Amino acid sequence: MSNMSMNMAMQNMMNHNWSYRLNYVVNEKYIFTVAFKDGSSRVIESKIYPDTTAHSNYLLMINKNVPKKDPAREQKIYPKETLKISRADDSGQEIIGNANDTCWLFKVMTGKINAYSYVSETEGINTFYLSAFQTGDGVVQKLTPEALEPILKSDEKAYKAFLKKDYYTAIKRYNKDNK
Secondary structure, three states: OHHHHHHHHHHHHHHHHHHHHHOOOOOOOEEEEEEEOOOOEEEEEEOEEEEOOOOEEEEEEEOOOOOOOOHHHEEEEOHHHEEEEEEEOOOOOEEEEEEOOOOEEEEEEOOOEEEEEOOOOOOOOOHHHEEEEEEOOOOOEEOOHHHHHHHHOOOHHHHHHHHOOOHHHHHHHHHHHOO
8 A cells, every 4th residue: 555655646746846947938828820630720729738647748729609507618639639829929920830749849949959948938948848850851859868968978168068067058058059
């Protein structure tokens, strides 16, 4: 019994830490155009929500034609059901999030290293927003210190930021120094 309780407590703590991290991130509600895998599309007003049970993000589509107490009123749209989502920023530029297994990836930095965020925000980006990166035209991969370190090691200033776990600044510095 105590082993089961300990496992449950550990899982709750991990879920809390994952969702707690999201509390620091700005994640506004926007009007997204969703391109589904079946070729259809829909316009949905939502923010990007974390599903700590499924370890995935989702958009919440609300059908206002259904009574509030009816469970069919709300439908979760997960990345695995879509090809991409997009929205317009304040200047009218399209911001695209390509579907991944657990999130949509929005390109937030372009250069020798492209960086991707799991939310569509464009202002005030920092390390907490980053979830993936891509070197050149290579494969987009999960942003982990182990994957990023060999690339940044050759740039002294970028590597100093990396050692401080400021991956956003490290990538930005690397891109500036390696144009």
